[in-house]
Amino acid sequence: MYIFAEQRGGVIQNVAYELLGKANDLAAVLGHKVVALLLGENIKDKAQDLVEMGADEVIVVDRPELKDYLTEQYTQAIYQIVQERHPQIILFGATTIGRDLAPRLACQLNSGLVADCTKLTIEPDKDGKLEFYSTRPAFGGNLMATIVCPTSRPQMSTVRPGVMQKRQREVGRKGVITAFEPKFDTSKFKVRIIETKMNDKKVADISNAKILISGGRGVHDAEGFKKLQALADVMGGMVSSSRAMVDAGVMDHAYQVGQTGKTVRPNLYMACGISGAIQHLAGMEESDFIVAINKDKYAPIFSVADLGIVGDLHKIVPMLTERIKKELEK
Ligand SMILES: Cc1cc2nc3c(=O)[nH]c(=O)nc-3n(C[C@H](O)[C@H](O)[C@H](O)COP(=O)(O)OP(=O)(O)OC[C@H]3O[C@@H](n4cnc5c(N)ncnc54)[C@H](O)[C@@H]3O)c2cc1C
Structure with missing residues (x-):
C-alpha cells in the first residue's frame, strides 16, 4: 500500500498524513505494509516524520531535478519505483499536484485511476477475494459511484484532502528509510521553472x-x-x-x-x-x-x-x- 507524500517547499502537506492514516487501515486488512514516496531536494530529513505518522517504509528520492514539482520529473521517478517494486495500490492527494501527477502516471503504467475519492474500503468480492473499492461523487455529486479496478495494477486513486483521518503521531516510531536513485531521461524535460512568484494575497486555510x-x-x-x-x-x-x-x-x-x-x-x-x-x-x-x-x-x-x-x-x-x-x- 503506497502513498505519495506531497511536500511543498520541504513542508509535508496535511493530505500526506491523511493518506497515511487511511493506508494504515487498509493495509491492516490486506496484511500489507505502508510505504510513503517522498520526492524533492534536501528532503531526506523529513522521512522520519512520515514514519512517525504511519509509514512503515519511506522511499526517498532526493534530487535537484525534483526541487520543484514538475510533471515529467516526478512521473519518471515514481514510474521507475513502480517498475521495481510493483505496488498493488497507490494513493495521491486530490490536490493540484496529485491531480496532475496521478493521471500521467496511470497513463504510463497503463492502469486505471479513480479521481477525487471520498471513501476507500477493502471488502471481499463475490468469490471472497479482497478487493479495493474507491468511492467518488459522480454526475455533479448527485450520486456516489463505487469503482473497482479488477485487472490492471497498481490500482490508483486520488483522495480529497480533509476527508481521511490522520493518525496520532508516534514519536520515535521505527521504520525503514530507503534512498532511490532514478535514471532521468532529461531529453523529455520540456518544462523549466524560470521564476516563482508567490501570491501575496493572504488566504487562510x-x-x-x-x-x-x-x-x-x-x-x-x-x-x-x-x-x-x-x-x-x-x-x-x-x-x-x-x-x-x-x-x-x-x-x-x-x-x-x-x-x-x-x-x-x-x-x-x-x-x-x-x-x-x-x-x-x-x-x-x-x-x-x-x-x-x-x-x-x-x-x-x-x-x-x-x-x-x-x-x-x-x-x-x-x-x-x-x-x-x-x-x-x-
Ligand atoms: C458539479 C457541481 C459542483 C458544485 N460544487 C459546489 C461546491 O463545492 N460548493 C457549493 O457550495 N456548491 C457547489 N455547487 C453548487 C450547488 O449545487 C448549489 O448551487 C450551491 O451550493 C447553492 O449555494 P447556496 O446554498 O448559497 O445558494 P441557494 O441554493 O440559492 O440558497 C440560498 C439559501 O439562502 C436562504 N436565504 C435567503 N435569504 C436569507 C436570509 N435573509 N436569511 C436566511 N436565509 C436566507 C434561502 O432560503 C436559501 O435556502 C456545485 C454544483 C455542481 C453542479
Whole structure:
C-alpha cells in the first residue's frame, strides 16, 4: 500500500498524513505494509516524520531535478519505483499536484485511476477475494459511484484532502528509510521553472479551522459577509462560503466549501443562508456540530443540522454576535 507524500517547499502537506492514516487501515486488512514516496531536494530529513505518522517504509528520492514539482520529473521517478517494486495500490492527494501527477502516471503504467475519492474500503468480492473499492461523487455529486479496478495494477486513486483521518503521531516510531536513485531521461524535460512568484494575497486555510461561519446566497454581498466575520471574530473562527457566493465574485475560491471546494470537518459549522445542495453537503457534513440559519424552514440544510434556526440571518447573526460578546465579557 503506497502513498505519495506531497511536500511543498520541504513542508509535508496535511493530505500526506491523511493518506497515511487511511493506508494504515487498509493495509491492516490486506496484511500489507505502508510505504510513503517522498520526492524533492534536501528532503531526506523529513522521512522520519512520515514514519512517525504511519509509514512503515519511506522511499526517498532526493534530487535537484525534483526541487520543484514538475510533471515529467516526478512521473519518471515514481514510474521507475513502480517498475521495481510493483505496488498493488497507490494513493495521491486530490490536490493540484496529485491531480496532475496521478493521471500521467496511470497513463504510463497503463492502469486505471479513480479521481477525487471520498471513501476507500477493502471488502471481499463475490468469490471472497479482497478487493479495493474507491468511492467518488459522480454526475455533479448527485450520486456516489463505487469503482473497482479488477485487472490492471497498481490500482490508483486520488483522495480529497480533509476527508481521511490522520493518525496520532508516534514519536520515535521505527521504520525503514530507503534512498532511490532514478535514471532521468532529461531529453523529455520540456518544462523549466524560470521564476516563482508567490501570491501575496493572504488566504487562510479553512480546512484547519475549528469554527467556521459559512455564508451562502442568503448573505447577499460583501456587506453581509462583514456580519459573518464579526461573529467569526468573537468566536475565534473563520468565514467560509458556498459556491454561489464564489461564483458571484463575493468570496475567493479558497474559502469555498463543497465538492469543488474544500472539505472541512470543524467542531462547529454554522451555515448561514445556505440551502444545503448535495455538492455543498459533500464538503461539510462530517463537521462535529452543525448550526443552520435559514429563512426557509424546508431548506435541505436542516436535514444535516444539529441545531436549526428559522429566520433572517441579517437579524440573527448580529444578535448572536452581541450575545456571545456579552457572555464572553462575563
Ligand atoms: C458539479 C457541481 C459542483 C458544485 N460544487 C459546489 C461546491 O463545492 N460548493 C457549493 O457550495 N456548491 C457547489 N455547487 C453548487 C450547488 O449545487 C448549489 O448551487 C450551491 O451550493 C447553492 O449555494 P447556496 O446554498 O448559497 O445558494 P441557494 O441554493 O440559492 O440558497 C440560498 C439559501 O439562502 C436562504 N436565504 C435567503 N435569504 C436569507 C436570509 N435573509 N436569511 C436566511 N436565509 C436566507 C434561502 O432560503 C436559501 O435556502 C456545485 C454544483 C455542481 C453542479
